Amino acid sequence: MKFKAMVLEAFKEPLQMREFEINELPEGSVLVRTLASGVCGSDVHIAKGEDPRTPVPIILGHEGVGEVIEVVGEKKDINNDPIRPKDRVIWNRGIVCRKCYWCTVAKQPHLCPNRKVYGINMSCKDYPHLLGCYSEAIVLLPEVEVLKLSHDMDPSTVVIASCSGATAMNALDSLTEPLVGKTVVVQGVGPLGIFIAVAVKSLGASTVIVIGGSPERLNVAKDFVDVSLNRRELSEEERRRRVLEITHNRGADIVIEATGDSRALLEGFNLLRRGGTYLVAGVAVPQQPIPFFVYENLVLKGITIQGVWVSDTRHLIQAVNVVSSHSKVFEKLVTHRFRLEQANEALKCVEERKALKAVICFE
Numbered sequence: 001m002k003f004k005a006m007v008l009e010a011f012k013e014p015l016q017m018r019e020f021e022i023n024e025l026p027e028g029s030v031l032v033r034t035l036a037s038g039v040c041g042s043d044v045h046i047a048k049g050e051d052p053r054t055p056v057p058i059i060l061g062h063e064g065v066g067e068v069i070e071v072v073g074e075k076k077d078i079n080n081d082p083i084r085p086k087d088r089v090i091w092n093r094g095i096v097c098r099k100c101y102w103c104t105v106a107k108q109p110h111l112c113p114n115r116k117v118y119g120i121n122m123s124c125k126d127y128p129h130l131l132g133c134y135s136e137a138i139v140l141l142p143e144v145e146v147l148k149l150s151h152d153m154d155p156s157t158v159v160i161a162s163c164s165g166a167t168a169m170n171a172l173d174s175l176t177e178p179l180v181g182k183t184v185v186v187q188g189v190g191p192l193g194i195f196i197a198v199a200v201k202s203l204g205a206s207t208v209i210v211i212g213g214s215p216e217r218l219n220v221a222k223d224f225v226d227v228s229l230n231r232r233e234l235s236e237e238e239r240r241r242r243v244l245e246i247t248h249n250r251g252a253d254i255v256i257e258a259t260g261d262s263r264a265l266l267e268g269f270n271l272l273r274r275g276g277t278y279l280v281a282g283v284a285v286p287q288q289p290i291p292f293f294v295y296e297n298l299v300l301k302g303i304t305i306q307g308v309w310v311s312d313t314r315h316l317i318q319a320v321n322v323v324s325s326h327s328k329v330f331e332k333l334v335t336h337r338f339r340l341e342q343a344n345e346a347l348k349c350v351e352e353r354k355a356l357k358a359v360i361c362f363e
Protein backbone atom coordinates (compact mmCIF):
# COMPACT_ATOMS: atom_id res chain seq x y z
CA MET A 1 0.00 0.00 0.00
CA LYS A 2 1.25 3.48 -0.84
CA PHE A 3 0.54 6.66 1.13
CA LYS A 4 1.40 10.31 0.65
CA ALA A 5 2.91 12.42 3.40
CA MET A 6 4.29 15.95 3.81
CA VAL A 7 7.96 15.68 4.72
CA LEU A 8 10.33 18.19 6.33
CA GLU A 9 13.56 17.43 4.48
CA ALA A 10 15.54 20.47 5.64
CA PHE A 11 14.83 22.99 8.40
CA LYS A 12 13.35 26.33 7.31
CA GLU A 13 12.37 24.78 3.92
CA PRO A 14 8.77 24.06 2.83
CA LEU A 15 7.46 20.56 3.44
CA GLN A 16 7.52 18.29 0.39
CA MET A 17 4.85 15.78 -0.66
CA ARG A 18 6.42 12.31 -0.77
CA GLU A 19 5.03 8.82 -1.21
CA PHE A 20 5.91 5.84 0.97
CA GLU A 21 5.19 2.17 0.49
CA ILE A 22 4.10 -0.02 3.40
CA ASN A 23 4.51 -3.76 3.15
CA GLU A 24 5.10 -5.95 6.17
CA LEU A 25 4.74 -4.56 9.68
CA PRO A 26 5.80 -6.11 12.99
CA GLU A 27 3.28 -8.12 15.03
CA GLY A 28 1.12 -5.84 17.16
CA SER A 29 1.39 -2.84 14.81
CA VAL A 30 -1.69 -0.94 13.73
CA LEU A 31 -1.89 0.79 10.36
CA VAL A 32 -4.18 3.77 10.67
CA ARG A 33 -5.75 5.96 8.00
CA THR A 34 -5.45 9.56 9.24
CA LEU A 35 -8.75 11.39 9.76
CA ALA A 36 -7.43 14.55 11.44
CA SER A 37 -3.97 15.87 12.14
CA GLY A 38 -3.65 18.84 14.45
CA VAL A 39 -1.22 21.59 13.53
CA CYS A 40 0.48 22.42 16.81
CA GLY A 41 2.30 25.66 17.60
CA SER A 42 5.38 23.49 18.22
CA ASP A 43 5.29 22.30 14.60
CA VAL A 44 6.20 25.84 13.54
CA HIS A 45 9.25 25.77 15.83
CA ILE A 46 10.15 22.22 14.76
CA ALA A 47 10.04 23.18 11.06
CA LYS A 48 12.55 25.97 11.78
CA GLY A 49 14.91 23.62 13.63
CA GLU A 50 14.25 25.20 17.04
CA ASP A 51 13.42 21.92 18.80
CA PRO A 52 16.72 20.26 19.73
CA ARG A 53 15.12 16.78 19.52
CA THR A 54 14.19 16.80 15.85
CA PRO A 55 16.05 14.96 13.05
CA VAL A 56 15.35 15.34 9.31
CA PRO A 57 13.81 14.01 7.16
CA ILE A 58 10.66 13.80 9.26
CA ILE A 59 6.91 13.72 8.72
CA LEU A 60 5.62 16.42 11.05
CA GLY A 61 2.47 16.09 13.15
CA HIS A 62 2.20 14.60 16.63
CA GLU A 63 -1.56 15.07 17.07
CA GLY A 64 -3.67 12.53 15.26
CA VAL A 65 -6.98 10.73 15.12
CA GLY A 66 -7.49 7.94 12.63
CA GLU A 67 -9.40 4.92 11.45
CA VAL A 68 -7.80 1.50 11.64
CA ILE A 69 -6.94 -0.01 8.25
CA GLU A 70 -5.20 -3.12 9.51
CA VAL A 71 -4.04 -4.74 12.75
CA VAL A 72 -1.07 -7.06 12.45
CA GLY A 73 -1.86 -10.01 14.72
CA GLU A 74 -3.65 -8.93 17.88
CA LYS A 75 -3.67 -5.60 19.63
CA LYS A 76 -5.86 -4.31 22.45
CA ASP A 77 -6.52 -0.73 23.45
CA ILE A 78 -5.89 0.64 26.95
CA ASN A 79 -9.36 -0.52 28.04
CA ASN A 80 -8.47 -4.06 26.95
CA ASP A 81 -10.79 -3.85 23.93
CA PRO A 82 -9.48 -5.64 20.84
CA ILE A 83 -8.66 -3.17 18.05
CA ARG A 84 -10.22 -4.00 14.70
CA PRO A 85 -10.34 -2.48 11.20
CA LYS A 86 -12.66 0.56 10.96
CA ASP A 87 -12.22 1.39 14.66
CA ARG A 88 -11.66 5.07 15.32
CA VAL A 89 -8.57 5.64 17.47
CA ILE A 90 -6.37 8.19 19.21
CA TRP A 91 -3.03 7.28 20.82
CA ASN A 92 -0.33 8.50 23.15
CA ARG A 93 2.05 10.38 20.85
CA GLY A 94 5.03 9.38 22.99
CA ILE A 95 6.63 5.95 23.30
CA VAL A 96 8.60 5.38 26.50
CA CYS A 97 11.21 2.71 27.26
CA ARG A 98 9.61 1.15 30.40
CA LYS A 99 13.12 0.32 31.63
CA CYS A 100 14.62 3.56 32.95
CA TYR A 101 14.40 5.07 36.45
CA TRP A 102 11.52 7.40 35.45
CA CYS A 103 9.47 4.64 33.83
CA THR A 104 9.94 2.05 36.56
CA VAL A 105 10.75 3.68 39.91
CA ALA A 106 9.62 7.31 39.79
CA LYS A 107 6.48 6.38 37.79
CA GLN A 108 6.81 9.54 35.70
CA PRO A 109 6.96 7.95 32.25
CA HIS A 110 6.48 11.28 30.45
CA LEU A 111 9.92 12.24 31.78
CA CYS A 112 11.56 9.13 30.27
CA PRO A 113 14.83 10.32 28.67
CA ASN A 114 14.38 7.71 25.93
CA ARG A 115 10.90 8.94 24.97
CA LYS A 116 10.24 8.85 21.23
CA VAL A 117 7.50 11.06 19.81
CA TYR A 118 5.61 10.79 16.54
CA GLY A 119 6.29 13.81 14.34
CA ILE A 120 8.95 15.22 16.68
CA ASN A 121 11.93 12.89 16.97
CA MET A 122 11.06 9.83 14.84
CA SER A 123 12.55 10.23 11.36
CA CYS A 124 10.79 8.92 8.26
CA LYS A 125 14.15 7.94 6.79
CA ASP A 126 13.84 4.28 7.72
CA TYR A 127 10.98 1.81 7.35
CA PRO A 128 8.10 1.97 8.33
CA HIS A 129 8.46 5.70 7.52
CA LEU A 130 4.93 6.79 8.50
CA LEU A 131 5.75 8.12 11.96
CA GLY A 132 4.12 11.54 11.78
CA CYS A 133 0.53 12.66 11.30
CA TYR A 134 0.91 14.97 8.26
CA SER A 135 0.35 11.80 6.30
CA GLU A 136 -2.49 9.80 4.76
CA ALA A 137 -1.63 6.95 7.11
CA ILE A 138 0.31 6.32 10.29
CA VAL A 139 2.02 3.19 11.57
CA LEU A 140 1.33 2.72 15.27
CA LEU A 141 4.21 0.57 16.49
CA PRO A 142 3.45 -2.32 18.89
CA GLU A 143 4.53 -0.24 21.94
CA VAL A 144 2.03 2.57 21.24
CA GLU A 145 -0.83 2.95 23.71
CA VAL A 146 -4.07 3.28 21.77
CA LEU A 147 -7.54 4.41 22.87
CA LYS A 148 -10.65 3.57 20.85
CA LEU A 149 -13.02 6.50 20.35
CA SER A 150 -16.73 6.43 19.79
CA HIS A 151 -17.76 7.18 16.20
CA ASP A 152 -19.85 10.16 17.23
CA MET A 153 -16.75 12.13 18.25
CA ASP A 154 -15.65 14.52 15.50
CA PRO A 155 -12.00 13.69 14.66
CA SER A 156 -10.99 17.32 14.08
CA THR A 157 -12.42 18.30 17.48
CA VAL A 158 -11.05 15.46 19.60
CA VAL A 159 -7.58 15.69 18.02
CA ILE A 160 -6.81 18.55 20.45
CA ALA A 161 -6.76 15.97 23.26
CA SER A 162 -3.58 14.37 21.93
CA CYS A 163 -1.22 17.29 22.63
CA SER A 164 -2.58 20.51 24.19
CA GLY A 165 -5.35 18.66 26.00
CA ALA A 166 -3.10 15.96 27.44
CA THR A 167 -0.47 18.54 28.44
CA ALA A 168 -3.17 20.63 30.14
CA MET A 169 -4.30 17.57 32.10
CA ASN A 170 -0.70 16.75 33.06
CA ALA A 171 -0.42 20.28 34.47
CA LEU A 172 -3.58 19.90 36.54
CA ASP A 173 -2.66 16.35 37.56
CA SER A 174 0.51 17.74 39.17
CA LEU A 175 -1.48 19.85 41.66
CA THR A 176 -1.30 18.51 45.19
CA GLU A 177 -4.60 20.09 46.28
CA PRO A 178 -8.03 19.87 44.60
CA LEU A 179 -9.12 22.78 42.41
CA VAL A 180 -12.45 23.13 44.23
CA GLY A 181 -12.96 26.70 45.40
CA LYS A 182 -9.67 27.98 43.99
CA THR A 183 -9.01 31.18 42.05
CA VAL A 184 -6.96 30.40 38.96
CA VAL A 185 -5.29 32.75 36.49
CA VAL A 186 -4.60 31.30 33.04
CA GLN A 187 -2.06 33.24 30.99
CA GLY A 188 -2.69 32.71 27.27
CA VAL A 189 -5.77 31.83 25.23
CA GLY A 190 -4.39 29.51 22.59
CA PRO A 191 -5.62 25.89 22.47
CA LEU A 192 -3.62 25.05 25.62
CA GLY A 193 -4.94 28.03 27.62
CA ILE A 194 -8.53 27.42 26.57
CA PHE A 195 -8.27 23.73 27.37
CA ILE A 196 -6.90 24.56 30.81
CA ALA A 197 -9.64 27.15 31.46
CA VAL A 198 -12.40 24.68 30.56
CA ALA A 199 -10.82 21.88 32.60
CA VAL A 200 -10.17 23.94 35.76
CA LYS A 201 -13.71 25.27 35.76
CA SER A 202 -15.21 21.83 35.32
CA LEU A 203 -12.95 20.51 38.11
CA GLY A 204 -14.47 23.00 40.54
CA ALA A 205 -12.36 26.18 40.48
CA SER A 206 -14.53 29.02 41.81
CA THR A 207 -12.99 31.81 39.74
CA VAL A 208 -11.13 31.49 36.45
CA ILE A 209 -9.36 34.60 35.18
CA VAL A 210 -7.91 34.47 31.68
CA ILE A 211 -5.35 36.87 30.25
CA GLY A 212 -5.12 37.08 26.46
CA GLY A 213 -4.67 39.48 23.60
CA SER A 214 -7.38 38.45 21.14
CA PRO A 215 -11.09 39.17 21.72
CA GLU A 216 -12.09 36.27 19.40
CA ARG A 217 -10.01 33.84 21.42
CA LEU A 218 -11.22 35.22 24.74
CA ASN A 219 -14.76 34.77 23.45
CA VAL A 220 -14.41 31.02 22.75
CA ALA A 221 -14.00 30.08 26.41
CA LYS A 222 -16.33 32.74 27.79
CA ASP A 223 -18.79 30.28 29.34
CA PHE A 224 -15.99 28.80 31.42
CA VAL A 225 -14.23 32.01 32.35
CA ASP A 226 -15.33 34.40 35.08
CA VAL A 227 -13.05 37.28 34.12
CA SER A 228 -11.26 37.99 30.82
CA LEU A 229 -8.40 40.48 30.88
CA ASN A 230 -7.33 41.74 27.47
CA ARG A 231 -3.67 42.61 27.64
CA ARG A 232 -4.02 44.94 24.66
CA GLU A 233 -6.52 47.05 26.61
CA LEU A 234 -5.18 46.80 30.15
CA SER A 235 -1.63 47.52 31.28
CA GLU A 236 0.24 44.95 33.33
CA GLU A 237 -0.35 47.05 36.44
CA GLU A 238 -4.08 47.27 35.68
CA ARG A 239 -4.27 43.51 35.24
CA ARG A 240 -2.50 42.97 38.56
CA ARG A 241 -4.92 45.35 40.27
CA ARG A 242 -7.90 43.45 38.85
CA VAL A 243 -6.57 40.13 40.11
CA LEU A 244 -5.91 41.63 43.57
CA GLU A 245 -9.42 43.14 43.69
CA ILE A 246 -10.97 39.76 42.91
CA THR A 247 -8.84 37.93 45.49
CA HIS A 248 -9.19 40.26 48.50
CA ASN A 249 -5.68 41.57 47.85
CA ARG A 250 -4.11 38.13 48.14
CA GLY A 251 -3.42 37.13 44.55
CA ALA A 252 -4.54 33.94 42.81
CA ASP A 253 -4.16 30.50 44.40
CA ILE A 254 -2.84 29.11 41.12
CA VAL A 255 -1.34 30.78 38.05
CA ILE A 256 -0.90 28.71 34.90
CA GLU A 257 1.40 29.84 32.09
CA ALA A 258 0.01 28.78 28.68
CA THR A 259 1.54 31.44 26.44
CA GLY A 260 4.64 29.57 25.30
CA ASP A 261 6.73 32.61 26.28
CA SER A 262 8.99 32.50 29.36
CA ARG A 263 8.58 36.25 29.86
CA ALA A 264 4.99 35.61 30.98
CA LEU A 265 6.45 34.37 34.29
CA LEU A 266 7.55 37.90 35.17
CA GLU A 267 3.90 38.97 35.27
CA GLY A 268 2.67 35.69 36.72
CA PHE A 269 4.80 35.94 39.86
CA ASN A 270 3.01 39.19 40.74
CA LEU A 271 -0.43 37.62 40.33
CA LEU A 272 0.19 34.68 42.66
CA ARG A 273 -0.69 34.75 46.35
CA ARG A 274 1.75 33.79 49.12
CA GLY A 275 1.97 30.00 49.19
CA GLY A 276 0.41 29.71 45.74
CA THR A 277 1.35 27.36 42.91
CA TYR A 278 2.70 28.32 39.51
CA LEU A 279 2.33 25.78 36.70
CA VAL A 280 4.53 26.47 33.68
CA ALA A 281 2.82 24.51 30.90
CA GLY A 282 3.33 26.38 27.63
CA VAL A 283 7.10 26.79 27.23
CA ALA A 284 8.10 24.03 24.81
CA VAL A 285 11.33 25.20 23.12
CA PRO A 286 14.57 26.75 24.47
CA GLN A 287 14.29 30.50 25.06
CA GLN A 288 16.27 33.44 26.46
CA PRO A 289 16.67 33.47 30.25
CA ILE A 290 14.45 35.75 32.34
CA PRO A 291 15.48 37.67 35.48
CA PHE A 292 14.35 35.55 38.40
CA PHE A 293 14.52 37.03 41.89
CA VAL A 294 14.83 34.09 44.24
CA TYR A 295 14.08 36.07 47.41
CA GLU A 296 11.16 38.21 46.14
CA ASN A 297 9.56 35.79 43.68
CA LEU A 298 10.08 32.43 45.35
CA VAL A 299 11.22 32.38 48.97
CA LEU A 300 9.42 35.36 50.48
CA LYS A 301 6.13 34.21 49.00
CA GLY A 302 6.75 30.53 49.66
CA ILE A 303 5.41 29.56 46.26
CA THR A 304 5.68 26.27 44.38
CA ILE A 305 6.77 26.35 40.74
CA GLN A 306 5.93 23.26 38.70
CA GLY A 307 7.35 22.76 35.22
CA VAL A 308 5.05 20.72 32.98
CA TRP A 309 6.64 18.59 30.32
CA VAL A 310 4.44 16.78 27.76
CA SER A 311 2.06 14.11 29.06
CA ASP A 312 1.41 10.46 29.71
CA THR A 313 -1.38 8.09 28.65
CA ARG A 314 -3.48 8.85 31.76
CA HIS A 315 -3.52 12.52 30.73
CA LEU A 316 -4.63 11.61 27.21
CA ILE A 317 -7.61 9.71 28.61
CA GLN A 318 -8.47 12.60 30.94
CA ALA A 319 -8.27 15.01 28.00
CA VAL A 320 -10.52 12.88 25.78
CA ASN A 321 -13.09 12.86 28.61
CA VAL A 322 -12.93 16.66 28.92
CA VAL A 323 -13.46 17.05 25.15
CA SER A 324 -16.34 14.60 25.05
CA SER A 325 -18.21 16.35 27.87
CA HIS A 326 -17.60 19.86 26.47
CA SER A 327 -17.54 19.19 22.73
CA LYS A 328 -19.38 22.41 21.83
CA VAL A 329 -16.53 24.59 23.13
CA PHE A 330 -13.87 22.54 21.41
CA GLU A 331 -15.76 22.58 18.11
CA LYS A 332 -15.52 26.38 18.20
CA LEU A 333 -11.80 26.11 18.73
CA VAL A 334 -11.18 24.64 15.26
CA THR A 335 -11.15 27.78 13.14
CA HIS A 336 -9.15 26.56 10.13
CA ARG A 337 -9.19 23.29 8.20
CA PHE A 338 -6.65 22.34 5.51
CA ARG A 339 -6.02 19.46 3.14
CA LEU A 340 -2.76 17.52 3.40
CA GLU A 341 -1.20 19.24 0.39
CA GLN A 342 -1.86 22.60 2.10
CA ALA A 343 0.30 21.71 5.12
CA ASN A 344 2.71 24.60 4.44
CA GLU A 345 -0.21 27.05 4.40
CA ALA A 346 -1.48 25.50 7.62
CA LEU A 347 1.89 26.09 9.31
CA LYS A 348 1.95 29.68 8.06
CA CYS A 349 -1.57 30.26 9.35
CA VAL A 350 -0.56 29.02 12.82
CA GLU A 351 2.67 31.00 12.78
CA GLU A 352 0.79 34.20 11.94
CA ARG A 353 -1.65 33.42 14.77
CA LYS A 354 -4.62 33.59 12.40
CA ALA A 355 -5.93 30.23 13.52
CA LEU A 356 -7.07 29.38 16.99
CA LYS A 357 -6.70 25.74 16.09
CA ALA A 358 -5.77 24.55 12.59
CA VAL A 359 -6.39 20.96 11.62
CA ILE A 360 -5.42 18.99 8.52
CA CYS A 361 -8.52 17.00 7.51
CA PHE A 362 -8.59 14.00 5.22
CA GLU A 363 -12.24 13.53 4.37
Ligand code: ZN
Residues within 6 Å of the ligand: 040, 041, 042, 062, 063, 163, 164
Ligand atom coordinates in the same frame (compact mmCIF):
# COMPACT_ATOMS: atom_id res chain seq x y z
ZN1 ZN B 1 1.84 19.79 20.24
Ligand code: ZN
Residues within 6 Å of the ligand: 096, 097, 098, 099, 100, 101, 102, 103, 112, 113, 114, 115
Ligand atom coordinates in the same frame (compact mmCIF):
# COMPACT_ATOMS: atom_id res chain seq x y z
ZN1 ZN C 1 11.99 5.21 30.29
